[in-house]
Amino acid sequence: MHLARIPSDTVFQALADETRLRIIHLLVETGEESCLCELVDSLLEPSYKLSRHLKILRQAGLLTSQKEGRWVYHRMLEEPSYIMRLYDVVRALPDADGIYAADLARFRERLCLRDGGRCLVGIQSEEFRAEAVD
Amino acid sequence: MHLARIPSDTVFQALADETRLRIIHLLVETGEESCLCELVDSLLEPSYKLSRHLKILRQAGLLTSQKEGRWVYHRMLEEPSYIMRLYDVVRALPDADGIYAADLARFRERLCLRDGGRCLVGIQSEEFRAEAVD
């Protein structure tokens, strides 16, 4: 992995959004990796929205993404050290509205649908499924 | 001090700007407090610009300001804990361009002009002095 030259404020900019904080919080709190459809079912936000936010986080050096067939798995990094410290901050963030907790509960539930540790099912939440037959 | 209810992303938003990072870096690295004119001479940015950035940092709960006569002193906080961790992140930030180091050097120089630990002289940098007689 080559450490791109990223301006310091870019990293904070990447965390300066509630949706992106929810994503990072989920991955950092569980240490898990997650594909997009699992995130859609956990955060209850449309895939195009999360996809763009994931790109921003990736470009800021806050997570890494790996393609596996149709799925793309996103997970936290292990370097550099100040990114680890940032993860600590995110973990220590207050959760007055219980949003992080709710995301986490849905995520854990959603992980049960995995088979052999891999996601196999696509978006489950009714309102975010792509035009499925009712 | 009452801990206002500040959305998590506001804190990161406040650090998502290079000028504000320079301010925080200076205060956190030295543990010093600083008035506006000292910051102007250290960062070489106009006072109206820094004043506004300081307000944003204050409102985000990243520093506190205290008026003393004509001067207003700004300094880091000691709570809550995740703000301390954020200070740690800022301290650990890479300084590839040497901007933080240059700010710090000018700041330390500028501190020599204090008398009894207090600033008494106003803006020294030529280009940022308010319409002084040439």
Place this chain on the structure above:
DNA sequence: ATAATAGTTGCGCTATAGTGCAACTATGCA
């Protein structure tokens, strides 16, 4: 091949952030 689906992205829209200028307030000193 072709359909289904996991994920991405261009476009247009709106909201907000950062800036310089200039006017403003507030404090101390002659």
Place this chain on the structure above:
DNA sequence: TGCATAGTTGCACTATAGCGCAACTATTAT
């Protein structure tokens, strides 16, 4: 009382960020 100065802020301008929609790519299954 009036001036100098530390600091703040309203205004207009520009740039950028986030959004929904819809079209797109890529991969798997039939």
